[in-house]
Amino acid sequence: MKKGLYGAAVLIALSFSSCKKSETGNKGVLKSDANEKIVADSSTADPTIQYETDVNGKKYIKTDFVYKATDGSLAKVVFDYKEKTMSIRSNNKTFILNKVESKGNETLYEKMDMKATVKGDSLILDQGNNIIELVKTKI
Template sequence: MRKSLLVAISAVALLLTSCKKSESGNKSIIKTDSSETVITDNNGKIDSVTQSSSTTEVNGQKTEKTDFVYKATDGSLVKVVFKNDPKESNVAITSNKKTFTLPKTETKDGEIIYKKDDMTARVKGDSIHLEQGNNVIELKRTKI
């Protein structure tokens, strides 16, 4: 009986001393900034817009992606993703399962211009003016 009691106590003591939890964590995980991006209008009020935003930091360089839903004059909905990182800024416009990605070319008079080949997107406030050849499409940001 003494031997089994001694063996049981030894096993419990060994178990308690051998289980140490490491709190160092995984060092190779990419950190993500979980802060919420708040867009304000010209009056400083929070803009209640259908949007999704994320900021990612890799090696000290931040990349920000913001998704919006726009509505064309014909009533169709268009997904627009603005991407800003240290290397480039661009806009991706998705409609009818087609995506057009346009790099930022210039900023003037409060208007941001994205251009690629014959397609131009002029972003000012909550509207986008798209031109492709002779076609012109007006997009307005949808509100909640």
């Protein structure tokens, strides 16, 4: 019985001492570029980009948001910062707009007659004579 306990204690001690974490990690794994700052056209960090933190404390870029119009309708907006586009989905229709300009805390997107201005938590859509104001929700 003593030899069994002694043997188990030795095995546990050896397993703790032989398992060392490597600081270098797996060289075959690609690192995420979420910690990189995305810059605006003015070469400063783009303030319209929102960073989130997951449960492990890793930072990532939040790309999809739900906006609410003044009439109560909802729209899902997805930003693709690498492609410099935004897509707006509402009433089973999707509009994809290209980034035109980013200045300070305001970013402009447009395609044909539709224009969108993103400033902080607000999104203003301008399509011909229609102006729709939307606000980011916390859904």
